[in-house]
Amino acid sequence: AAMRARPISLVLPDEEDRTLDLWGFLSPGRLSSKGDERCRSPKSPWPSLLGETPSARRKDRSVSQPSAAIARAMQSLSAPQTAGSASATALRRSSSGTLQNSNRSAAILELPSVRPPTSPGGPGSPESGARRASFSDYEDACARLGVLPKFARAVQERRCRESLELSGLGFGDLQLQAMLCDRHLLPLGILSRWRLRDARLTGPGVEALVSKLPVHTEMMDLSHNDIGLKGISAMANRFQKKLLPQLRWLDLSMNGLRDVAIAPLTASLLFCPLLIRLELNHNHIEEGQALGDLLSEHPRLARLSLHGNALGEKGGAKVFQGLAENARNGGHLSDLDLAWNQLDGSDAAMALAEVLRISVTLYHLDLSYNNLGPASCQIIADGLRDNHFLYGLHIVGNAATMDADGFLTPVIDSPKASSLPTGDKPQAQQFGDLRQGIDGRLGARSTDASGLGVGAWTDADVLRERDVLEQQTTCWACEGWERLELQWRVETGSPTPKAVWAFTSIDGFRAGLRLKPVEGATPAVFAAARMVPRDGKILAIFQVDSELRTCRHCDLERLPLPVEIELRACEELPILQPEEVVRTELVNVGGEFEHHLILRMETASVISRSSEAGRSSGRSVLLDGPAGPVQMPRVTESEFRMRTKVPRGLPFYADYQRENPKLMEECFLLDWSRAKVARIVGKASEKDRKSTEEVVLAHYRRFVALFRELSVSGNDAGFGGVTQLEASALLMQAGLVDDVTRVADIDRCFIAAKVLPFDLRKAGANGTLGDKVLSRHQFLEMLLRVADQRYVQTGKCKSMCSAVASVMKSLAAVADAKVSELDGFQDAFHTDEVDDVIKKHHGILQEVYRRYSGHVAPPGAARFMSFGEFQDLLEAAKAYNNDFVPRRCGLAFRLGMMTQADEVFRSRFQEMSFLEFQHAVGVIAWMRSGGLTTALSEAVDSFIVQKLSPLSRRNLLRGASSFAGEFRGKANIAMTPTAFRGSMLRDV
Numbered sequence: 003a004a005m006r007a008r009p010i011s012l013v014l015p016d017e018e019d020r021t022l023d024l025w026g027f028l029s030p031g032r033l034s035s036k037g038d039e040r041c042r043s044p045k046s047p048w049p050s051l052l053g054e055t056p057s058a059r060r061k062d063r064s065v066s067q068p069s070a071a072i073a074r075a076m077q078s079l080s081a082p083q084t085a086g087s088a089s090a091t092a093l094r095r096s097s098s099g100t101l102q103n104s105n106r107s108a109a110i111l112e113l114p115s116v117r118p119p120t121s122p123g124g125p126g127s128p129e130s131g132a133r134r135a136s137f138s139d140y141e142d143a144c145a146r147l148g149v150l151p152k153f154a155r156a157v158q159e160r161r162c163r164e165s166l167e168l169s170g171l172g173f174g175d176l177q178l179q180a181m182l183c184d185r186h187l188l189p190l191g192i193l194s195r196w197r198l199r200d201a202r203l204t205g206p207g208v209e210a211l212v213s214k215l216p217v218h219t220e221m222m223d224l225s226h227n228d229i230g231l232k233g234i235s236a237m238a239n240r241f242q243k244k245l246l247p248q249l250r251w252l253d254l255s256m257n258g259l260r261d262v263a264i265a266p267l268t269a270s271l272l273f274c275p276l277l278i279r280l281e282l283n284h285n286h287i288e289e290g291q292a293l294g295d296l297l298s299e300h301p302r303l304a305r306l307s308l309h310g311n312a313l314g315e316k317g318g319a320k321v322f323q324g325l326a327e328n329a330r331n332g333g334h335l336s337d338l339d340l341a342w343n344q345l346d347g348s349d350a351a352m353a354l355a356e357v358l359r360i361s362v363t364l365y366h367l368d369l370s371y372n373n374l375g376p377a378s379c380q381i382i383a384d385g386l387r388d389n390h391f392l393y394g395l396h397i398v399g400n401a402a403t404m405d406a407d408g409f410l411t412p413v414i415d416s417p418k419a420s421s422l423p424t425g426d427k428p429q430a431q432q433f434g435d436l437r438q439g440i441d442g443r444l445g446a447r448s449t450d451a452s453g454l455g456v457g458a459w460t461d462a463d464v465l466r467e468r469d470v471l472e473q474q475t476t477c478w479a480c481e482g483w484e485r486l487e488l489q490w491r492v493e494t495g496s497p498t499p500k501a502v503w504a505f506t507s508i509d510g511f512r513a514g515l516r517l518k519p520v521e522g523a524t525p526a527v528f529a530a531a532r533m534v535p536r537d538g539k540i541l542a543i544f545q546v547d548s549e550l551r552t553c554r555h556c557d558l559e560r561l562p563l564p565v566e567i568e569l570r571a572c573e574e575l576p577i578l579q580p581e582e583v584v585r586t587e588l589v590n591v592g593g594e595f596e597h598h599l600i601l602r603m604e605t606a607s608v609i610s611r612s613s614e615a616g617r618s619s620g621r622s623v624l625l626d627g628p629a630g631p632v633q634m635p636r637v638t639e640s641e642f643r644m645r646t647k648v649p650r651g652l653p654f655y656a657d658y659q660r661e662n663p664k665l666m667e668e669c670f671l672l673d674w675s676r677a678k679v680a681r682i683v684g685k686a687s688e689k690d691r692k693s694t695e696e697v698v699l700a701h702y703r704r705f706v707a708l709f710r711e712l713s714v715s716g717n718d719a720g721f722g723g724v725t726q727l728e729a730s731a732l733l734m735q736a737g738l739v740d741d742v743t744r745v746a747d748i749d750r751c752f753i754a755a756k757v758l759p760f761d762l763r764k765a766g767a768n769g770t771l772g773d774k775v776l777s778r779h780q781f782l783e784m785l786l787r788v789a790d791q792r793y794v795q796t797g798k799c800k801s802m803c804s805a806v807a808s809v810m811k812s813l814a815a816v817a818d819a820k821v822s823e824l825d826g827f828q829d830a831f832h833t834d835e836v837d838d839v840i841k842k843h844h845g846i847l848q849e850v851y852r853r854y855s856g857h858v859a860p861p862g863a864a865r866f867m868s869f870g871e872f873q874d875l876l877e878a879a880k881a882y883n884n885d886f887v888p889r890r891c892g893l894a895f896r897l898g899m900m901t902q903a904d905e906v907f908r909s910r911f912q913e914m915s916f917l918e919f920q921h922a923v924g925v926i927a928w929m930r931s932g933g934l935t936t937a938l939s940e941a942v943d944s945f946i947v948q949k950l951s952p953l954s955r956r957n958l959l960r961g962a963s964s965f966a967g968e969f970r971g972k973a974n975i976a977m978t979p980t981a982f983r984g985s986m987l988r989d990v
Contacts, residue, residue: 140184147176157187164192169199169223175207182214190214194248195221205232212240218248225255225281234263241270249274255283255307261292268296278302283309283339290317294324297335303328305337309368313340315347322353329361336365341396343372351378355385362391366477371399376412383410394477405509407532483533488609490517490544490553492526499547501575502528505567507541507606514545514570541606545569548580556607565606569599653837654844658917659900660828661703668903670702673779676762676906678755682786683802693803698782701810704817705785706901708732709778711820714892722905722912723775726752729784736812743792751791752776755784765907778905785809823933824897830935831924839939840920843946850875850953851919859913866913869895872922879949886929894929898922923950 144151153173160167166188173181178201181188196211196219203211208229213236215222224233240246252271259267264287271277280296280303287293290313297303313321318340328335345351351374357364374382379402386392386409395408402410488504503514517528534540541559544551550567552558569578578599587598659665674695683691698705712724712732730748733739739748756776776784786806792798793805830836840847854875855867867875872895875881882888895914898921902911914922927945928938 138184140180140187143180143183144177147180149176149180151180153177153181154187157181161188161193165195165197166193167197168201169197170201172200172202174202175204175210178203178207179210182210190216194218197221197223198227199223199253200226203227203229203233205230205236208233209236212236212246215240215246217245219246220248221251222249223251223253224257225253225283227257229254229257229259231263234259234267238266238270241273244273246274248276250276251279252277253279253281255281255285255309257285259285259287261287261289264289265292268292271296272299276302278304278334280305281307282311283307285311287311287313288317290320290324294320294322294327297321297324297333298327298331300328300333301331302334304334305339306335307337307339308343309339310342313343313345315345315350318343318345318350319347319353322350322357325364326353326357326360329357329363334363336363338364338366339368340372341368341370341399345369345372346374346378348378348381351381355381358382358385358389358392361389364392366394366480367392368396369400370396374400374402376401379410379412383412386410394480396477396480405513407509407513409513478533482536484536485531486534486540486609486611487529487531488515488517488542490528490546491555492528493554494525496525498526499528501545501547501570501572503545503570504530505543505545506532506534506609507539508534511543511565511567511603511606516570516572517544540609540611542609543567543603543606547575548578550601550603552605553607556609558605559608560605561603564602564604566600566602569601650834653832653834654840654917654920655832655837658832658921661706661824661901665901665903666702666706667699669706669778669901670699672903672906673782674698676759676779677783677786678757678759679783679786682783682790690801690803693801694806697803697807697810701814701817703821704810704814705782706778707820707824708813708817709781710896710901711893712781713775714896723777724781725775729776729781732813732816733788736816738788738792738809738812742796743788747791748788751784751787754787755780762906826935827897827925827928830938831921831928833939835939836924836942839943839946840924843943843950846946846951846954847920847923848916850950851916853953854878855914855919866915867919868914869912872914875953876926879953881926881930881945881949883930885932886926890929894922894925897925 140154141151153171156171157166157168178198182190194216196215198211201207201224203224204227208224208227209232241249252274254267259282264282264285269292271280277300287308288311293306293308297306308321321340325335325338327333369382374397379397379400383402386395392408395404397404397410401413403413404410488506490502490504492498498519502517504517505511505514515530515532517530520527520529541561542553542556543565544553545567548569550569566584569580571578578597580599580601582601584600584602587600589596589598683694709724712728713722715725715728726749729752730739730745733743733748739745756773758780786802789805789809790802793808794800794802799805799808851867852865854871856865857871858868859865869892873891876888876891886894898918899911899914900918902908905911923946924938924942927941928935930945931937931941934941
């Protein structure tokens with residue numbers, strides 16, 4: 003009775019019976035005389051009740067204004083219904099609820115009253131009058147706007163406390179404006195959640211809505227409308243004035259919004275600090291700069307949905323860059339939906355990879371159907387490799403597959419169907435392969451053994467607007483995966499294995515899950531948990547040390563096709579020795595052989611879903627485990643491969659002799675025997691002489707490093723010896739020249755040390771150096787004389803041993819720097835990488851060495867390169883730069899040479915062999931790069947290719963031919979070999 007309204011009869015003069023629908027259309031039909039059964043034409047889908055339902059709404063809305071007859075009926079409704087009124091005279095009510103006109107035929111339409119139903123007190127009771135007056139503002143507004151006040155009942159029924167649900171009614175702008183005029187119909191002081199989805203709202207309606215929204219508004223759902231730029235401007239103006247500070251959810255999906263509207267909207271949303279969800283699905287957004295700025299600056303935004311827009315590579319890159327800034331600034335964005343866009347490209351992929359590396363808040367990411375190519379998917383996979391926080395990822399519709407642990411594998415070839423056969427028997431679930439047909443789609447439904455639906459369409463799928471033809475994914479959050487614990491129990495009396503892995507049918511037995519020992523279990527138990535789909539059968543195969551086995555506590559099932567499994571290795575099990583191997587693959591990785599051992603299995607264990615792996619009631623990171631909440635991170639265990647060294651030939655530096663204690667002792671004994679030590683320490687006791695020898699021998703590598711540095715500084719005086727100026731400069735740098743030891747004392751010690759004993763002079767010592775420089779044993783004698791003059795003669799030290807130790811201590815800082823410099827270079831140069839480079843360019847180096855060596859070697863002697871020839875080579879190659887200047891040429895020559903024990907009677911320390919030339923090339927490349935050893939192999943390769951390769955045989959022969967043409971026809975010209983060589987170098 004409460005649903006029945008007071009029937010009103012409207013007489014329309016006509017020759018035939020016709021009904022008048024709610025939009026003012028006349029259509030033929032049989033009239034009804036009952037007040038509770040409304041008349042309508044069979045062709046009209048509209049009920050005559052004013053508060054129609056969304057499912058019964060008329061599809062054709064071309065006419066939005068009621069007819070004149072409806073307007074006149076509305077005027078009659080607003081007039082008092084008294085016996086003497088004009089309306090009562092014109093409209094005579096019969097006992098059957100209809101109006102009769104005896105003079106003419108009439109078409110009668112019964113319309114319910116738009117006022118609330120009367121109370122049991124009757125139409126004239128005060129309570130009924132109060133109710134009728136409660137919505138009078140809405141009715142008056144409708145009359146002013148020329149619309150029918152037919153949504154009062156719908157608003158009443160769909161208003162629940164602070165929430166207003168008017169989705170799907172399609173009432174339009176004028177009805178909304180009329181509703182907003184009635185504070186009883188829409189109590190603005192109470193309402194905070196406005197759901198106006200698919201309400202046919204445009205800019206004026208949204209403008210009227212936001213102008214009256216209270217400050218406590220928390221939610222606005224305006225999706226599936228056409229609010230346009232005018233509506234966005236009205237909202238942006240409201241947001242910027244901070245009049246909606248409590249807004250948490252804004253849905254503007256499917257409004258046809260473009261970039262010109264998105265820019266002011268995102269800028270204004272920064273004034274809504276509590277906004278946590280923004281939905282902009284199915285618009286026409288192409289640029290991502292405004293959205294990226296919003297992400298980077300908004301402190302609380304947790305979900306952004308851009309499903310079904312037109313974002314490209316550049317726009318997607320801007321969004322991801324903003325997301326990266328959000329992560330760096332401590333933002334809270336955890337859910338990003340970018341499905342059905344066009345994000346393929348390196349810019350967007352690299353920006354997303356950076357987000358995956360640094361973000362610890364991103365929980366769910368949807369990249370479905372973005373046409374991402376293999377290159378982009380590989381970049382994303384690299385960024386995802388060490389991510390432990392992303393819980394759900396959708397990648398279907400791109401050139402990649404995702405395994406059950408969330409790792410991506412780019413697909414280069416055409417997609418292949420799943421290898422698991424189909425049939426009546428329930429099959430083990432396998433994810434990660436692209437599937438053909440409808441079996442793997444979201445809309446496919448089947449029933450497992452327990453009677454539960456597999457692949458059922460869920461409310462979450464509808465909420466995310468997923469298509470029925472989309473493929474099922476491995477997203478734990480959306481597909482409702484659950485925790486399953488896998489165990490391997492060691493039999494009593496059996497040895498405890500070193501390592502155990504489990505391979506499951508979820509990914510086709512490709513990835514191995516490492517099982518860890520359970521503490522305190524007797525006998526030993528290995529266990530690990532992983533996420534699995536909620537339904538379907540799970541098969542498992544276990545690797546126990548180097549064997550593949552099945553669990554004896556589980557049922558066994560024969561696989562339709564035998565599977566091949568690659569054995570895993572770990573630090574506890576570095577070497578695998580299985581009994582039967584199907585095949586072995588060897589891969590050369592960094593000079594080592596990586597072994598891939600493949601075994602085959604025909605049976606697998608059926609894993610039961612026990613109570614300890616029971617279904618969780620919710621979809622969250624924290625799951626119910628056997629001992630309480632358990633966090634399930636993605637399995638990102640680094641892979642360990644069985645590797646063995648690749649047999650390499652001898653390196654090029656195998657015969658190079660580095661400085662070692664034995665060589666230093668040999669040098670010391672020769673130098674000590676040739677220095678005039680007896681004249682300096684002759685008066686000391688035998689014990690003091692022995693102690694002095696031990697001190698000098700302990701510091702002799704430092705001494706040799708100092709002598710090598712000083713011997714190449716005074717090139718004018720001769721290569722290989724120390725000049726007086728360089729010796730004085732070293733002692734001054736060490737702080738050994740002051741008021742006690744003056745420069746004149748240093749000169750006197752230098753001159754005294756330069757005097758050779760008679761036997762050495764007679765034997766021809768210093769024939770290769772001259773008499774202006776000190777050889778190595780003479781430089782040693784000079785330091786001993788300085789120690790005697792400074793410390794022994796002045797009484798600062800009572801023994802020669804202490805004096806020498808004091809001098810070497812003063813020189814230690816400079817000497818240690820030279821020693822570490824040489825060791826650092828040789829350690830970086832004697833590597834496999836440099837060995838490969840030198841061997842690759844062996845022909846070029848050998849040709850250049852042959853061209854620039856042997857010109858000063860005596861007849862019949864072995865070929866060598868002198869220091870002068872070395873200088874000519876560097877000048878011809880234009881090897882000098884800002885870091886490697888000509889004055890350092892001698893040091894490069896000396897550092898490439900091996901240290902020789904005898905530098906007095908032999909000139910070997912000045913004769914560079916091919917092996918030493920190879921080291922000198924490395925020294926030059928090292929000096930040219932500023933002394934960096936991190937990429938020495940690349941520096942050596944670049945120097946050889948750019949500087950030495952042009953000096954090869956082909957270029958030199960071209961220079962020789964030009965030289966021959968210059969002197970063609972001059973028969974009387976004779977040239978020496980030296981002149982010919984110099985002319986050739988000039989041509990080059």
